[in-house]
Amino acid sequence: GSVLSPFLFNILMHRLLSLLPVIPGTTVTCYADDICIHTTSTHDLQHMLHDFYVSATSCGLIISPEKSRIFTSRNCRALPAFAMGSNVIPHCAQYTYLGAPVRITPAIPARQRIHPFVKSLLDRLEPRFAPVKWLANNAAGVSIPVARTLYILLLRSVVDYLSPALCQLPKPALEPLEKFQNR
Known part of the structure; x- marks a missing residue:
């Protein structure tokens, strides 16, 4: 220790x-x-x-x-x-890497498939994003610098943890993350 x-x-x-x-x-x-x-x-x-x-x-x-x-x-x-x-x-046929399930599901066309790392990451980010979104959109909410700090603290750490695996993915596989970030 x-x-x-x-x-x-x-x-x-x-x-x-x-x-x-x-x-x-x-x-x-x-x-x-x-x-x-x-x-x-x-x-x-x-x-x-x-x-x-x-x-x-x-x-x-x-x-x-x-x-x-x-x-x-x-x-x-x-x-x-x-x-x-x-x-x-x-x-x-499936394994867990960095806490995210990895599997290939051929029943879904490739253009509609969300990569398992990205899906797992989105599932982790959604509950963390809700309070930040509420605070930023509420009439008595927080300022943009505070919302940005909360975003970095609550969301960025999860993305950083999976970044070694995410950097191996092709750019189209990361598009759902861009959509999540820009909403």
């Missing part, structure tokens, strides 16, 4: 990630101890998983096989088994 513990852990995570190779088309997203590898190549994924396992082991870290998952929009049966060390990583 030292105040240095989070700082030291972040230094360790930086070292861990710096040991990984740069593979074109593969991105690693890290927020605290939540790590996500994004790629479209099964070969590159297995290569990155192996390198990640070696890198983590060299830093003295143990990767939890119970918390590791392969998530894909492809047919899982058509994919090879992926392993880290001696552990095969199971496939899943």
Whole structure:
């Protein structure tokens, strides 16, 4: 429980990630101890998983096989088994990353689908936005600088928390957030 513990852990995570190779088309997203590898190549994924396992082991870290998952929009049966060390990583249709559910629902056309990160974020922001909106619109409400401060305190912290995942999304996926912000 030292105040240095989070700082030291972040230094360790930086070292861990710096040991990984740069593979074109593969991105690693890290927020605290939540790590996500994004790629479209099964070969590159297995290569990155192996390198990640070696890198983590060299830093003295143990990767939890119970918390590791392969998530894909492809047919899982058509994919090879992926392993880290001696552990095969199971496939899943949904997982939680940074507190937000991630899943693909092909029943909804892509142009109408709201990305799960964005949906979860909007669901979190709505109850926080209501008091700010009421205070700003009420006749005896608050001034714009105070409303802006409340907005930053109540809403921005939630957006900042999910920003490592949101920055990986294409611009059209973020449009519902822009609409929410501008209303």
